[in-house]
Amino acid sequence: MIVDTNKLSSYLENFITVLVDYSPKLISAFIILFVGLYLIRLINRFINKIMVSRELDPTLTRFLSDILIWVLRVILFVSFISKLGIETSSFVAILGAMGLAVGLSLQGSLSNFAGGMLIILFKPFRVNDTIEAQGVTGTVTDIQIFVTKLITANNQTIFVPNGSLSNGNIINYSIEKTRRADLTIAISYETNIKTAIEIIEKVLQNNSKVLKNPAPNVSVKNLTDNSIQLAVRPWALNEDFGDMTAEVLQECKEKFDTAGIVIQPYVKEASLQN
Template structure:
């Protein structure tokens, strides 16, 4: 069929009439879309403010707000395409099949997602806590849906998947308010034990960062072939633990040097051949 001006004009009129008849659906769909997006933003802000007002955990607040945001967006998108006249039942079936395929291919990610949920719900640690897990000693800077972000003492960022983190052993150094330092000093047999203990106790009692309840302890832990081992156990607030640990070491070394008490170096036993 040859294209003539009359044929083109006829097709143009047909398409124009179809467009006019379809335009109310198109306009109403986009009106719903824009109003819905604006309403979702308002609802999300209100929910966040409400959860903050209720003093919920910041990580849990962000997590629940994000889930609500994407749930509302998906519902809005389904409403939008339904308003355009697209059959939603087949679309939902396609989404379900896609979800199943993605779920099978991302089993590890789903495990991390479940681990993130467990961490957020049961709270073995929070943002700002110092923990040791999976061979990493660091401070928690962010708990995300799939990974936990940690910052080490030398300012390195470590990401640990939530799946293995939630299933492994976690040592939380910030959960309790107070911590005890376990120090071990080895002195020679020529040293006066009472004098050494009195010097250490004087140092601990004069340090304002060392707690007096529970009281610090100093006692003979072991008598080895080469040295007398003194256990030194001061208590401190968690935030002062590092300073108390290092200050005790330095102060005891200086006090022992002034008193003539010698630290006994570690002596490795030599094996004797027959």
């Protein structure tokens, strides 16, 4: 095989010429790349310090930090290839088309993402709060960007999408320190109402978990076809609410049995037929 030294020399000269002409762009592009990566780290640390000093939610802090890093990296990458002399208009158009396609295919996820942002920003509940929403009740253990994790009283894990969670009604049982129970006890018409109310009031007074302030209340709630319904409304601390409710109902039943008062069973009224 014969090698044409003249052509080889010509190719080598052209390569050296192109390299010399292109080297300033190449060097400046890599300088921009390395300096940009260093500045991104500095900016991220600075923003994190500001958010921590202002006591922002840790979940929000991590999320905003990640978003900031990726936005700055995309800007740096576009600047890098632009400095190399690569046309960026078509590249930006491709990114836009990809973003639109991804957005259309992930509408539900974007809705959950927006819901997560609303929950993190407006804080209708926090981690360790007990809430009721979307037909479930549990203690919040983690607020993620797309879902919120709840643990129910029987130790089941439930993931509720943030989109539906942020758009629905939320009952937060942990914001206030105290909570009122709305109990209903039905007695027969043969029972002396005053005697029954006095027994219930005494049970409430003797229960240490029932708060004295606000004071509990016992009154006639309704007169049905088969019973007198008494409304029993005691207050308790959140952590005592479940035990207090159970104890009050048990003690009322025991005191009624001693006094010979029969709790009237619930009878569902038949609907009228035309």
